[in-house]
Amino acid sequence: MISALHAALPLKRLIRRSMSAGFTLLGITLVVFLATNALPGDVGRRILGPFADERAVAALNRELGTDRPLAEQYIRWLGRVLQGDLGESLARRQPVGEVLWPALLQSGRLALVILLISVPIGVGLGLAAALRRDSVLDYLFLIGTAVTTVLPEFATGILVILAFAIWIPLLPVSATAPPESTIGEQIRYLVLPSLPIALVLIGYLGRIMRASTIEILDAAFVRAAALRGIPSWLVLVRHVLPAALPPVIAVLANQLGYLLGGLVAIEVLFNYPGLGSLLLTAARQKDFPVLQAGALVIGLTYYLANTTGDWLFRRLDPRQQHRFAGS
Amino acid sequence: MEVHWGHHERVKLHPVVEHLLDEYRAGRLSRRDFLRRAAVFGTAPSVAAALLAACSGTTPSPTPTSGPVEQTAPTPTAEQAIPTMSSPSPQARAIPVLRAAILMPAGRIHPVTVADEGGLCVLGQVGEYLCWSDRDLMLRPMLAERWEGSADARVWTFSLRSGVRFHDGRPMTVRDVAATFQRLADPNVGSNALSAYRGILTPEGVQIVDERTIRFELERPFSNFPYLVSSDTYNAVIMPEDLGDNYENTFIGTGPFRLKEYQPRVKVVFVRNPDYWGRPAGPDEIELRFYEDESARLLAFQGREVDVIARVTSLGAESLASVPDAAFIDFSSATHLQVHMRTDMEPFADRRVRQALALCLDRVGVVEGILLGKGDLGNDHPFAPVYPSTDRSVPQRQQDLEKARRLLEEAGYGGLSVKLVSWRGIEIPDLAAVLQQNARQVGIQLELELTDAGTYYGKAVFGESPWLDSVLGITDYGHRGSPDTYLRASLRSDGVWNAAHFRNEQYDRLVDEYAAAVDLQRQRQIARQIQELLLEETPLIIPFFNRFITAVRKGLQGIEPTAIGHLRLAEAQMV
Numbered sequence: 001m002i003s004a005l006h007a008a009l010p011l012k013r014l015i016r017r018s019m020s021a022g023f024t025l026l027g028i029t030l031v032v033f034l035a036t037n038a039l040p041g042d043v044g045r046r047i048l049g050p051f052a053d054e055r056a057v058a059a060l061n062r063e064l065g066t067d068r069p070l071a072e073q074y075i076r077w078l079g080r081v082l083q084g085d086l087g088e089s090l091a092r093r094q095p096v097g098e099v100l101w102p103a104l105l106q107s108g109r110l111a112l113v114i115l116l117i118s119v120p121i122g123v124g125l126g127l128a129a130a131l132r133r134d135s136v137l138d139y140l141f142l143i144g145t146a147v148t149t150v151l152p153e154f155a156t157g158i159l160v161i162l163a164f165a166i167w168i169p170l171l172p173v174s175a176t177a178p179p180e181s182t183i184g185e186q187i188r189y190l191v192l193p194s195l196p197i198a199l200v201l202i203g204y205l206g207r208i209m210r211a212s213t214i215e216i217l218d219a220a221f222v223r224a225a226a227l228r229g230i231p232s233w234l235v236l237v238r239h240v241l242p243a244a245l246p247p248v249i250a251v252l253a254n255q256l257g258y259l260l261g262g263l264v265a266i267e268v269l270f271n272y273p274g275l276g277s278l279l280l281t282a283a284r285q286k287d288f289p290v291l292q293a294g295a296l297v298i299g300l301t302y303y304l305a306n307t308t309g310d311w312l313f314r315r316l317d318p319r320q321q322h323r324f325a326g327s
Numbered sequence: 328m329e330v331h332w333g334h335h336e337r338v339k340l341h342p343v344v345e346h347l348l349d350e351y352r353a354g355r356l357s358r359r360d361f362l363r364r365a366a367v368f369g370t371a372p373s374v375a376a377a378l379l380a381a382c383s384g385t386t387p388s389p390t391p392t393s394g395p396v397e398q399t400a401p402t403p404t405a406e407q408a409i410p411t412m413s414s415p416s417p418q419a420r421a422i423p424v425l426r427a428a429i430l431m432p433a434g435r436i437h438p439v440t441v442a443d444e445g446g447l448c449v450l451g452q453v454g455e456y457l458c459w460s461d462r463d464l465m466l467r468p469m470l471a472e473r474w475e476g477s478a479d480a481r482v483w484t485f486s487l488r489s490g491v492r493f494h495d496g497r498p499m500t501v502r503d504v505a506a507t508f509q510r511l512a513d514p515n516v517g518s519n520a521l522s523a524y525r526g527i528l529t530p531e532g533v534q535i536v537d538e539r540t541i542r543f544e545l546e547r548p549f550s551n552f553p554y555l556v557s558s559d560t561y562n563a564v565i566m567p568e569d570l571g572d573n574y575e576n577t578f579i580g581t582g583p584f585r586l587k588e589y590q591p592r593v594k595v596v597f598v599r600n601p602d603y604w605g606r607p608a609g610p611d612e613i614e615l616r617f618y619e620d621e622s623a624r625l626l627a628f629q630g631r632e633v634d635v636i637a638r639v640t641s642l643g644a645e646s647l648a649s650v651p652d653a654a655f656i657d658f659s660s661a662t663h664l665q666v667h668m669r670t671d672m673e674p675f676a677d678r679r680v681r682q683a684l685a686l687c688l689d690r691v692g693v694v695e696g697i698l699l700g701k702g703d704l705g706n707d708h709p710f711a712p713v714y715p716s717t718d719r720s721v722p723q724r725q726q727d728l729e730k731a732r733r734l735l736e737e738a739g740y741g742g743l744s745v746k747l748v749s750w751r752g753i754e755i756p757d758l759a760a761v762l763q764q765n766a767r768q769v770g771i772q773l774e775l776e777l778t779d780a781g782t783y784y785g786k787a788v789f790g791e792s793p794w795l796d797s798v799l800g801i802t803d804y805g806h807r808g809s810p811d812t813y814l815r816a817s818l819r820s821d822g823v824w825n826a827a828h829f830r831n832e833q834y835d836r837l838v839d840e841y842a843a844a845v846d847l848q849r850q851r852q853i854a855r856q857i858q859e860l861l862l863e864e865t866p867l868i869i870p871f872f873n874r875f876i877t878a879v880r881k882g883l884q885g886i887e888p889t890a891i892g893h894l895r896l897a898e899a900q901m902v
Contacts, residue, residue, distance in 0.1 A: 040785045044517065047434055049442040050784035050794065051816075051824065053514070053521035057787075060440065060517030091434030092591065093572070099591075158622060165630045173630035174616075174623075176593055268620045271627065273592040277619060284781060285434060 021303040036288045087289035107274035111259035113190040118201035126209025145203030154265040156196035175272035193270040213244040242316040253309030261298040360715040364847040366466040369474040419900035422610040427635035428624040431617040437574045442519045444892035447561040451893040453580035454564025460557040460808040480550040483543045494585040506568040508533045520562040548843035551809035559808035583608040583897040608897040634880040641701040656877040660806040660890030661711040666868035667826040669798045679734040681865040686731040687765040697757045705869035708861035709813035718855035731769045742770035749801035750783035806890035827866035
């Protein structure tokens with residue numbers, strides 16, 4: 001990361017980053033593979049359960065190829081992946097893509113609704129709190145976000161269901177909209193499951209936005225702009241916002257992988273067939289082709305989000321541009 | 328003996344049933360036990376009831392069949408043979424869609440490999456068995472019209488129902504039935520039923536007699552065999568001979584519903600099968616929604632997104648108790664936890680130490696505290712109160728700390744420390760904690776090591792499994808229609824799940840005698856000896872047997888769950 005930031009040419013930097021990302025992903029698959037296989041028991045046993053006959057387990061392992069040496073299994077898997085084939089799920093016995101893509105799409109939808117709710121509110125509240133620093137509003141903001149960021153999502157999840165689906169039956173309990181529903185209807189189904197995560201994220205983003213805005217407001221170039229008589233709203237839009245946003249973007253970029261693959265508690269509670277619960281089940285069943293593909297997708301998301309984040313970071317922050325131009 | 332009834336029907340009874348009838352007359356069998364046992368030997372419930380009525384002199388209402396027939400057991404008509412709990416009520420309203428919350432199927436659903444509650448629940452909507460084992464452990468004819476065991480319980484003959492078709496229109500033949508059981512008993516197929524058939528049925532033992540008759544020649548006598556081809560062995564749904572790998576594409580079967588739509592990890596929707604051989608299903612459509620988590624199921628029920636929860640825990644039932652339109656179906660099962668003590672290793676090699684630990688446990692407190700009263704007390708043997716052969720007069724073991732201390736002292740233990748291993752799930756952590764507290768009172772320190780299920784069971788073979796190798800552990804056993812599997816696999820010298828490493832020649836002999844005993848009175852005598860032997864030897868602590876609880880919307884009737892995890896919705900109606 002650090003060396004990449006200091007590289008002079010964007011293209012060269014991109015190539016170097018892609019290569020290192022490639023190696024990182026390869027490393028991830030190896031770690032996931034070894035970790036999955038370090039779990040006791042074998043795949044056939046996990047699928048058929050502890051009380052199945054040993055001979056049936058052996059037959060199933062033979063059929064799945066999970067009786068082969070570990071190195072052979074990994075190399076065979078890697079060979080297929082390099083040709084663009086993610087293999088077959090051991091527990092579901094269908095191509096990994098058919099299992100993974102629907103889950104990823106679901107998780108993507110949920111992440112999008114969460115972002116749509118939390119980014120504008122978080123950024124707006126953080127900005128407002130910074131501009132009214134030390135006011136009642138600011139204190140309320142600080143206390144409120146301190147509370148929401150530590151709320152465990154499964155607890156808030158149950159609470160919002162009870163409040164908005166059972167006591168006041170406004171919204172559906174389960175998050176899965178019927179397949180033929182409109183976009184508006186789909187969003188309606190996703191509001192409740194988004195809320196618990198959005199609350200945490202709003203607090204998180206808001207506090208970062210507040211801190212970074214306060215820092216910028218104190219910076220020399222902002223005070224200089226104000227002194228030059230530029231209207232305060234223009235100072236805000238032109239100078240403060242672009243300079244205050246990069247830390248928020250960096251945090252968001254880091255959260256994206258989590259939003260896609262880490263919302264297990266929410267997915268389980270709202271019965272939403274997303275990536276998180278898919279990977280958890282795959283881990284339990286030692287279904288390594290699914291786990292590997294999931295890890296690759298999440299790793300890739302981290303890489304893309306961070307690369308995009310860095311790019312935005314540099315575009316927005318004049319200090320960063322200056323630094324790169326001068327280096 | 329021949330019983331005459333109706334106008335011109337004569338029924339020749341199976342010798343076992345005849346004997347049962349004598350026992351009933353002598354007052355040694357209850358009506359319910361007579362019915363259950365007669366069913367195992369292929370006597371249809373309606374006929375058995377008629378026999379009892381004949382005994383007590385009231386007018387029987389026999390099965391109407393046309394023409395004079397002589398047979399070992401009469402033929403029930405289709406209507407009677409469908410597992411029914413209630414006949415349709417005249418006020419019943421039609422149910423366009425019935426939604427039920429069930430456990431998320433663990434993986435691909437395939438009749439041969441399904442090994443989880445969610446998967447078998449789905450399978451049970453479309454597939455049918457030779458016979459159905461209901462929640463009272465009564466066997467009812469399904470795809471077999473009748474069956475009969477040889478006097479030594481070694482050969483079993485099943486007569487198949489005619490006019491049964493698979494969902495694709497092909498008739499069900501004796502070859503389909505034979506192929507189904509040959510597949511399940513084949514060690515080279517990854518069959519989940521293999522452990523049930525181990526030592527009992529091989530593919531060669533499945534024989535076609537004629538177009539409508541199939542015979543099972545067993546490796547050893549087994550008087551409870553019909554349970555093994557019933558819904559108790561949930562993999563034993565009758566499937567076409569050419570059953571392929573991609574079962575989820577068709578969900579073929581002979582049942583009252585057939586596939587409309589399957590969304591893996593979300594739900595499956597079935598519609599009424601218009602060509603069903605029996606009474607057509609009540610609901611037009613059923614939707615089984617998959618849930619990983621109990622709180623999600625409870626919330627969905629409260630939010631009226633589902634009207635049935637296939638299974639709720641005692642705690643879940645408690646939390647639904649305040650919901651005004653929630654009702655419960657609640658019955659005893661043989662589901663239980665076993666605390667095993669290694670009888671071949673210190674400190675439990677001494678029987679007195681095992682007895683001491685068993686005497687520490689406050690069972691009543693466990694049932695009240697952990698199961699909220701939704702359980703039957705266990706007496707450290709697998710004979711659950713629900714089994715007809717269980718001798719309920721064997722005294723119940725109760726907490727006796729004084730005696731426990733004395734036994735430990737006699738065994739030469741002032742105090743001792745043991746590791747208790749198991750996995751974190753269902754009631755296990757709670758039971759482990761209570762046992763730990765109770766044991767401390769007599770100077771036994773238990774160190775708990777709870778992992779995930781996969782870690783605890785490991786490879787599930789001796790030497791590679793914390794379950795089978797640990798000195799002290801807790802294992803969860805699902806319901807079985809007869810106690811044979813528990814008795815053999817988890818306690819016999821050669822048992823594959825014998826975590827206690829219990830080796831007792833007398834016990835082994837008794838268990839073989841139990842399996843070969845065809846009449847209930849004899850079974851009960853042997854059961855008593857086994858129960859007493861296990862209480863004395865105490866290789867296991869069995870603190871309780873769970874009750875099985877299903878939650879339904881008030882007014883919904885005719886829903887039939889089993890303790891295995893089936894959920895029959897075909898008879899559902901709203902009144």
